[in-house]
Amino acid sequence: MDQAPRQDPPAAAAAAGVLPRAIRSFVRREGRITLAQEDALQRLWPRYGVEPGGAPLVPAALFGRRAPLAVEIGFGSGDHLLASALARPDTDFLGIEVHRPGVGRVLQQLEQLDLGNVRVLCADAVEVLRELLPPGEADEVVIFFPDPWPKTRHHKRRLIQPEFARTLARALRPGGRLRLATDWADYARQMLEVMSAEPLFANAAAAGGAIPRPADRPLTRFESRGLRLGHQVSDFEFIRRSP
Numbered sequence: 001m002d003q004a005p006r007q008d009p010p011a012a013a014a015a016a017g018v019l020p021r022a023i024r025s026f027v028r029r030e031g032r033i034t035l036a037q038e039d040a041l042q043r044l045w046p047r048y049g050v051e052p053g054g055a056p057l058v059p060a061a062l063f064g065r066r067a068p069l070a071v072e073i074g075f076g077s078g079d080h081l082l083a084s085a086l087a088r089p090d091t092d093f094l095g096i097e098v099h100r101p102g103v104g105r106v107l108q109q110l111e112q113l114d115l116g117n118v119r120v121l122c123a124d125a126v127e128v129l130r131e132l133l134p135p136g137e138a139d140e141v142v143i144f145f146p147d148p149w150p151k152t153r154h155h156k157r158r159l160i161q162p163e164f165a166r167t168l169a170r171a172l173r174p175g176g177r178l179r180l181a182t183d184w185a186d187y188a189r190q191m192l193e194v195m196s197a198e199p200l201f202a203n204a205a206a207a208g209g210a211i212p213r214p215a216d217r218p219l220t221r222f223e224s225r226g227l228r229l230g231h232q233v234s235d236f237e238f239i240r241r242s243p
C-alpha cells in the first residue's frame with residue numbers, strides 16, 4: 001500500500017495558490033470515516049483522484065480520451081454519479097465533493113465496478129469551476145440537493161447565487177445543461193429566480209418552472225429524508241445559451 005504522507009487535498013489546493021473564499025457553501029466536518037473508506041482514499045486516490053494544482057484541468061489528459069464531460073458537484077454518497085457513469089460509458093464524469101468519507105465510499109465502488117470514466121476531486125467546487133476548469137469544457141453540470149442552509153442568516157452560503165450562476169455559465173459549452181434539484185421550497189424559489197435572471201441560461205421547462213422528476217435521478221438519503229418530512233422536491237434544467 002502507498003504509505004506516502006497524505007496532505008489534505010484542500011490544504012494542497014491552498015498551497016498551490018487556489019484563492020481562499022470568504023464564504024463557503026460547506027463546513028468541513030469530517031464525521032465518521034470507516035477503515036475501508038480510509039483505505040480506499042489511500043490506495044485508490046492515485047487511480048481516480050485529481051489533485052487541484054494551479055494549472056487548468058485538462059479532461060482529455062485526466063481520462064485519456066476525448067468524450068463529453070459531465071461534472072457533478074456535491075455528489076455525497078455518489079449514487080447518481082456511479083449510476084450515470086455505469087449507464088453512460090461514452091461520457092466522462094468529474095465528481096467534486098468536499099466530504100472525505102463520501103469520496104472514500106465512491107472510490108471503493110469505482111474499484112468494485114471497474115469504472116474508467118470517473119475522476120474525483122476533493123475540493124471546493126466553486127474554486128474548481130472558477131479557477132481550474134477551462135471555459136466551455138463541461139457538457140453537463142449536476143447539483144442535486146445542495147445544502148439548503150435554511151436559516152436566513154446562512155442563505156449567503158447557498159451555492160446557487162448570481163455569481164456562481166455566471167461561473168456555471170462559463171464552465172458549460174453553449175447547448176450544455178445544468179441540472180438542479182432541491183427539497184426546500186424556499187431554495188427552489190431562489191434557484192428559479194437566480195437562474196432565470198442569468199441571461200446565459202434558458203429554462204428547459206416550456207412553462208419556465210420546474211421539470212418532471214428525471215428518471216435517471218436515484219432516490220438518495222437526502223431526498224428520502226426530505227420526503228419523510230413532507231417536503232416537495234423540485235427539479236430544474238437550464239440550457240447554456242450561445243453568447
Ligand SMILES: C[S@@+](CC[C@H](N)C(=O)[O-])C[C@H]1O[C@@H](n2cnc3c(N)ncnc32)[C@H](O)[C@@H]1O
Nearest residue numbers: 025026074075076097098099124125144145220
Ligand atoms: C445535502 S448533500 C447532497 C448529496 C447528494 N448530491 C445527494 O443528492 O444525495 C450536499 C453535498 O454537497 C457537498 N458540498 C457542499 N458544498 C460543496 C462545494 N462547494 N464543493 C463540493 N461539494 C460541496 C457537501 O459536502 C454534501 O455532501
